[in-house]
Amino acid sequence: MFYVLFNCKMPAILVTGGAGYVGSHTVMAMLEKSDFEYEIVVVDNLSNAYRAKGEKKPVALLRIEEMTGKTIQFYEVDIRDKQGLSNVFGKHDVQCVIHFAALKAVGESVEKPLEYCQANITGTCTLFEVMRDHSVYNLIYSSSCTVYGEPEKLPLDENHPTGRGISSPYGRTKYFCEEIMKDLCASDPKWKIISLRYFNPVGAHPSGRIGEDPNGIPNNLMPFIAQVAVGRLPELKVFGTDYPTIDGTGVRDYIHVVDLADGHVKALQLFHRNGFSGFCPINLGTGTGYSVYQVISAFEKASNRPIPFVPSPRRAGDLAANWAEPAAASQLLAWNATRSLAQMCGDVWRWQSGNPNGYRE
Numbered sequence: 090m091f092y093v094l095f096n097c098k099m100p101a102i103l104v105t106g107g108a109g110y111v112g113s114h115t116v117m118a119m120l121e122k123s124d125f126e127y128e129i130v131v132v133d134n135l136s137n138a139y140r141a142k143g144e145k146k147p148v149a150l151l152r153i154e155e156m157t158g159k160t161i162q163f164y165e166v167d168i169r170d171k172q173g174l175s176n177v178f179g180k181h182d183v184q185c186v187i188h189f190a191a192l193k194a195v196g197e198s199v200e201k202p203l204e205y206c207q208a209n210i211t212g213t214c215t216l217f218e219v220m221r222d223h224s225v226y227n228l229i230y231s232s233s234c235t236v237y238g239e240p241e242k243l244p245l246d247e248n249h250p251t252g253r254g255i256s257s258p259y260g261r262t263k264y265f266c267e268e269i270m271k272d273l274c275a276s277d278p279k280w281k282i283i284s285l286r287y288f289n290p291v292g293a294h295p296s297g298r299i300g301e302d303p304n305g306i307p308n309n310l311m312p313f314i315a316q317v318a319v320g321r322l323p324e325l326k327v328f329g330t331d332y333p334t335i336d337g338t339g340v341r342d343y344i345h346v347v348d349l350a351d352g353h354v355k356a357l358q359l360f361h362r363n364g365f366s367g368f369c370p371i372n373l374g375t376g377t378g379y380s381v382y383q384v385i386s387a388f389e390k391a392s393n394r395p396i397p398f399v400p401s402p403r404r405a406g407d408l409a410a411n412w413a414e415p416a417a418a419s420q421l422l423a424w425n426a427t428r429s430l431a432q433m434c435g436d437v438w439r440w441q442s443g444n445p446n447g448y449r450e
């Protein structure tokens with residue numbers, strides 16, 4: 090009301106890739122907060138999000154608007170389109186950018202390294218240029234534990250070296266972007282960049298109305314299991330049963346996407362802290378690892394369905410195990426993951442069984 094009366098723009102948070110999996114859950118987490126005082130502006134090229142015929146916005150955002158009763162500003166713009174991005178910045182009073190937009194299929198990145206550099210590195214640099222042109226210096230970046238490469242020791246903390254032994258072009262794009270952000274912060278103290286290094290995001294909003302909707306056959310464990318449970322895929326291949334882990338299968342730090350989204354909301358507050366500036370990497374993980382067999386068993390319990398699986402050879406580039414040291418997030422953001430593996434599986438099952446074809450009717 091204030092902004093309308095005085096004919097000024099409401100402060101906005103610009104979310105690139107806000108129609109995607111982690112992006113949409115973060116938009117939801119922000120709008121669910123009753124005291125949230127920003128307008129949400131989503132920029133997405135819809136490369137991995139579905140918009141129904143005749144609609145202006147992707148289904149995920151329409152559902153969030155329906156659940157929260159709030160409006161999301163949506164622009165179908167590719168982050169490599171400098172003029173298109175600049176127009177969006179011109180229309181809104183952007184205070185901060187949360188940058189999710191990226192390609193993220195590890196296997197595909199091996200086949201198409203140039204496309205991954207274009208989308209993830211060129212796109213990110215274009216976004217930074219537009220931010221600088223509009224004097225916006227606050228950024229939350231969607232990074233990944235893949236920047237640590239082969240772990241030298243576990244758990245992984247933020248001081249672990251990055252960039253060594255990264256096994257995919259996708260992973261290297263995340264690492265290169267972090268290096269670019271460090272250079273940017275060194276060049277101008279106005280930049281405040283929080284790089285959130287995600288472990289393995291899984292789960293869905295407990296409403297069952299938004300969730301992960303991968304293009305084609307899923308590459309990742311949890312969406313694959315969910316599609317086996319719902320009968321879309323016949324069986325799961327367990328990649329590697331001879332790792333030096335609790336039961337021979339790969340161990341990962343799975344984190345509920347709603348916890349992950351809350352981490353972004355908490356990170357927003359860091360920009361207001363006195364003296365905060367520069368590049369700040371923070372792990373978002375639970376600190377606990379689970380094996381593939383443990384995940385299968387938890388999902389069978391949550392869905393009350395058997396998950397047929399076949400032990401198979403290791404997948405190229407996979408690690409035996411990794412999990413986070415989440416202490417920095419706890420100290421800096423007052424954030425801890427609270428949702429269990431059982432909740433992750435239960436929420437995935439609610440989403441997948443209620444939306445067997447994802448966002449497509």
Ligand code: UFG
Pocket residue numbers: 193195233234235259260288289308309310311313325326327328329338339340341381404407
């Ligand atoms: N797995 C299977 N069968 C499948 C899929 C996965 O057994 O069909 C196993 C993998 O071998 C691994 C575990 O399940 O042990 C988890 O695999 P995901 O593909 O779900 O996740 P990753 O840990 O391989 O990849 C994740 C992110 C990437 C990121 C990477 C960094 O999806 O974006 O972590 O380590 F680059």
